[in-house]
Amino acid sequence: xxxxxxxxxxxxxxxxxxxxxxxxxxxxxxxxxxxxxxxxxxxxxxxxxxxxxxxxxxxxxxxxxxxxxxxxxxxxxxxxxxxxxxxxxxxxxxxxxxxxxxxxxxxxxxxxxxxxxxxxxxxxxxxxxxxxxxxxxxxxxxxxxxxxxxxxxxxxxxxxxxxxxxxxxxxxxxxxxxxxxxxxxxxxxxxxxxxxxxxxxxxxxxxxxxxxxxxxxxxxxxxxxxxxxxxxxxxxxxxxxxxxxxxxxxxxxxxxxxxxxxxxxxxxxxxxxxxxxxxxxxxxxxxxxxxxxxxxxxxxxxxxxxxxxxxxxxxxxxxxxxxxxxxxxxxxxxxxxxxxxxxxxxxxxxxxxxxxxxxxxxxxxxxxxxxxxxxxxxxxxxxxxxxxxxxxxxxxxxxxxxxxx
Amino acid sequence: xxxxxxxxxxxxxxxxxxxxxxxxxxxxxxxxxxxxxxxxxxxxxxxxxxxxxxxxxxxxxxxxxxxxxxxxxxxxxxxxxxxxxxxxxxxxxxxxxxxxxxxxxxxxxxxxxxxxxxxxxxxxxxxxxxxxxxxxxxxxxxxxxxxxxxxxxxxxxxxxxxxxxxxxxxxxxxxxxxxxxxxxxxxxxxxxxxxxxxxxxxxxxxxxxxxxxxxxxxxxxxxxxxxxxxxxxxxxxxxxxxxxxxxxxxxxxxxxxxxxxxxxxxxxxxxxxxxxxxxxxxxxxxxxxxxxxxxxxxxxxxxxxxxxxxxxxxxxxxxxxxxxxxxxxxxxxxxxxxxxxxxxxxxxxxxxxxxxxxxxxxxxxxxxxxxxxxxxxxxxxxxxxxxxxxxxxxxxxxxxxxxxx
Numbered sequence: 170x171x172x173x174x175x176x177x178x179x180x181x182x183x184x185x186x187x188x189x190x191x192x193x194x195x196x197x198x199x200x201x202x203x204x205x206x207x208x209x210x211x212x213x214x215x216x217x218x219x220x221x222x223x224x225x226x227x228x229x230x231x232x233x234x235x236x237x238x239x240x241x242x243x244x245x246x247x248x249x250x251x252x253x254x255x256x257x258x259x260x261x262x263x264x265x266x267x268x269x270x271x272x273x274x275x276x277x278x279x280x281x282x283x284x285x286x287x288x289x290x291x292x293x294x295x296x297x298x299x300x301x302x303x304x305x306x307x308x309x310x311x312x313x314x315x316x317x318x319x320x321x322x323x324x325x326x327x328x329x330x331x332x333x334x335x336x337x338x339x340x341x342x343x344x345x346x347x348x349x350x351x352x353x354x355x356x357x358x359x360x361x362x363x364x365x366x367x368x369x370x371x372x373x374x375x376x377x378x379x380x381x382x383x384x385x386x387x388x389x390x391x392x393x394x395x396x397x398x399x400x401x402x403x404x405x406x407x408x409x410x411x412x413x414x415x416x417x418x419x420x421x422x423x424x425x426x427x428x429x430x431x432x433x434x435x436x437x438x439x440x441x442x443x444x445x446x447x448x449x450x451x452x453x454x455x456x457x458x459x460x461x462x463x464x465x466x467x468x469x470x471x472x473x474x475x476x477x478x479x480x481x482x483x484x485x486x487x488x489x490x491x492x493x494x495x496x497x498x499x500x501x502x503x504x505x506x507x508x509x510x511x512x513x514x515x516x517x518x519x520x521x522x523x524x525x526x527x528x529x530x531x532x533x534x535x536x537x538x539x540x541x542x543x544x545x546x547x548x549x550x551x552x553x554x555x556x557x558x559x560x561x562x563x564x565x566x567x568x569x570x571x572x573x574x
Numbered sequence: 575x576x577x578x579x580x581x582x583x584x585x586x587x588x589x590x591x592x593x594x595x596x597x598x599x600x601x602x603x604x605x606x607x608x609x610x611x612x613x614x615x616x617x618x619x620x621x622x623x624x625x626x627x628x629x630x631x632x633x634x635x636x637x638x639x640x641x642x643x644x645x646x647x648x649x650x651x652x653x654x655x656x657x658x659x660x661x662x663x664x665x666x667x668x669x670x671x672x673x674x675x676x677x678x679x680x681x682x683x684x685x686x687x688x689x690x691x692x693x694x695x696x697x698x699x700x701x702x703x704x705x706x707x708x709x710x711x712x713x714x715x716x717x718x719x720x721x722x723x724x725x726x727x728x729x730x731x732x733x734x735x736x737x738x739x740x741x742x743x744x745x746x747x748x749x750x751x752x753x754x755x756x757x758x759x760x761x762x763x764x765x766x767x768x769x770x771x772x773x774x775x776x777x778x779x780x781x782x783x784x785x786x787x788x789x790x791x792x793x794x795x796x797x798x799x800x801x802x803x804x805x806x807x808x809x810x811x812x813x814x815x816x817x818x819x820x821x822x823x824x825x826x827x828x829x830x831x832x833x834x835x836x837x838x839x840x841x842x843x844x845x846x847x848x849x850x851x852x853x854x855x856x857x858x859x860x861x862x863x864x865x866x867x868x869x870x871x872x873x874x875x876x877x878x879x880x881x882x883x884x885x886x887x888x889x890x891x892x893x894x895x896x897x898x899x900x901x902x903x904x905x906x907x908x909x910x911x912x913x914x915x916x917x918x919x920x921x922x923x924x925x926x927x928x929x930x931x932x933x934x935x936x937x938x939x940x941x942x943x944x945x946x947x948x949x950x951x952x953x954x955x956x957x958x959x960x961x962x963x964x965x966x967x968x969x970x971x972x973x974x975x976x977x978x979x
Contacts, residue, residue: 187936187938221977222965223959223965224962224964224966224968225965226974226977228978228979229979241977241978248978514936515576515972517576519974520965520969521938543939543940546619546955547941547952551956552955552956552957
């Protein structure tokens with residue numbers, strides 16, 4: 170048996186793209202000056218990856234579950250639990266969690282403002298009026314997030330994620346009456362409707378709302394999901410694992426998997442993050458851990474904004490940061506990829522596969538010389554399914570067990 | 575979300591091949607002058623597709639089911655239902671359908687001529703003597719087809735496709751006694767044996783057979799299949815769909831899927847078809863529909879006949895027709911492929927994967943420059959499974975829903 174090696178997985182959110190007119194038909198990754206990424210391609214193996222399956226448009230949540238080796242078909246029922254965990258709530262298998270907004274509704278239940286005037290003060294106090302309620306045999310756990318955002322956790326017997334959203338996802342229409350989408354969702358739907366009424370009653374009375382033109386007098390819940398039973402990453406793969414991640418959702422998924430969160434000063438989860446500090450933190454974590462996930466959000470944001478130039482610059486910043494932190498590092502399998510494509514021309518996630526490169530001094534090298542969506546298709550890894558990536562990397566790190574004898 | 579685009583799927587039946595000696599080791603597709611197909615490769619993404627799985631030889635029926643997104647493993651039990659539907663019979667889930675021949679047998683049941691002297695007159699009247707029979711609680715529906723061919727549909731409770739053929743598939747041997755291949759097939763086997771006797775008795779009496787040296791005095795049934803429950807294409811994908819198809823079997827599958835049949839004057843389902851008229855009809859259908867399937871049978875026929883030159887010419891005719899109809903069309907995802915390979919050297923279907931190209935102005939382009947079995951293997955699509963093709967195209971047309979958030 171060869172020595173166990175370490176693994177770095179770099180995920181550049183939404184980095185895959187399609188040809189951009191303003192870049193003369195190139196993708197941002199083709200246009201970017203990214204010498205470190207190209208050196209990985211030159212010294213490694215490239216491929217194209219369908220993170221959640223051919224022809225499927227990945228969500229950030231389903232894609233990251235897959236990249237961490239959890240089949241989203243069996244572990245994913247909604248985004249709520251991952252946001253809740255990313256927000257620092259203790260979630261347990263059986264809980265059902267929701268993303269929420271503080272909102273302003275009129276006395277007929279019509280939503281006047283889904284963000285309650287983008288409220289950013291007093292939400293701690295408002296949340297206290299709701300947190301800890303009991304409805305039938307269900308406990309309500311409610312925590313405020315950034316600005317108008319919040320997280321709701323229902324804990325009790327017989328809960329289900331098979332319900333519709335209370336959030337109508339638009340202003341000027343009535344809050345939705347929550348309904349079951351399968352028979353086992355009926356109790357949860359009833360609880361959530363009662364919660365909506367009780368929350369409204371409690372918020373109305375709060376001094377925080379007094380005299381406000383846009384009082385935060387209602388809670389709109391969405392993205393209900395059941396907390397899955399998943400095996401911790403460390404137990405499953407016998408590796409000591411860490412994550413350098415800025416955004417709540419991906420933090421939550423990493424927490425679920427049991428990756429130790431590495432806090433980095435200046436990591437914002439945005440385009441203004443400290444790219445270098447994150448890469449250096451990941452490099453340092455690799456001295457003491459077997460597996461480190463490093464996540465950059467910026468490319469996705471520029472894709473959603475149809476800003477090819479911004480995307481090119483974000484990729485160049487990531488490249489520079491990775492180069493400084495990892496150039497010459499010879500003890501690590503480096504995998505660089507994206508969770509999904511966010512083409513500027515689509516301004517949303519797309520089903521286009523993402524480029525993938527895997528490089529380590531002891532591994533095979535193919536003839537691909539650049540890291541981009543087109544070149545990657547000519548590489549030795551061929552077409553990879555997202556849920557196979559981790560197994561592939563564990564094999565590359567000489568950590569896979571023999572099947573048979 | 576980006577604008578929904580339209581999809582054209584061109585299927586050239588049996589187009590894939592192996593090196594042909596008489597073409598200096600080239601495949602017919604390599605030899606053919608096919609500038610439009612090559613332009614798709616230049617401006618699109620290529621790959622190789624296993625329509626029903628690695629190492630499996632596709633039937634025309636199973637392959638087309640897969641290409642339309644229906645897993646043949648779960649929807650296919652036999653060819654009968656698709657032929658029946660293509661022949662214009664109304665079939666219902668639960669029915670079991672068979673392809674039949676009018677045949678000549680002696681009074682010991684030995685088949686003298688499986689095609690009853692290639693009978694081509696009087697089959698309407700012969701069929702009337704059989705159609706509408708009742709056997710136990712089963713209704714017999716029987717329709718004549720072209721020449722000696724016919725379709726048998728059994729309708730009633732407890733029918734199954736788990737039975738052997740009555741057709742011995744050879745002259746000079748006795749008609750098969752139909753047997754169940756699984757216990758649930760016993761009733762159907764019994765019904766079919768009784769049907770064989772009753773049909774013989776009815777045909778013997780028919781004036782059509784009087785004085786004929788090769789009387790059509792028996793029905794040989796084969797390819798029994800249960801009519802599957804499948805979701806209509808339009809409901810499943812929310813697209814308005816049409817098909818330009820000449821041959822009965824593929825028509826039947828398209829009918830099953832709910833594709834609107836476009837009738838084209840001069841479309842024969844043979845090598846003598848009006849190639850241009852079919853392509854123009856498909857182009858016109860795309861003005862009013864979201865998805866159009868265009869099927870050409872000719873390459874398969876030349877493959878079965880070991881006629882490489884004929885196959886080259888058929889491909890060139892298809893190419894010219896496609897070029898006239900679709901050159902410069904910018905609002906459509908064009909996918910060009912085959913349902914299976916029919917190598918001239920094999921004179922039958924083979925398990926060799928088929929070339930696939932997918933092209934649209936907004937999609938990525940790889941570096942492949944020609945459309946053929948060898949070049950396609952170097953393309954960005956890598957290896958594609960037939961049952962994933964439709965999902966892939968729906969993603970390319972910006973019509974896929976997000977999995978997750």
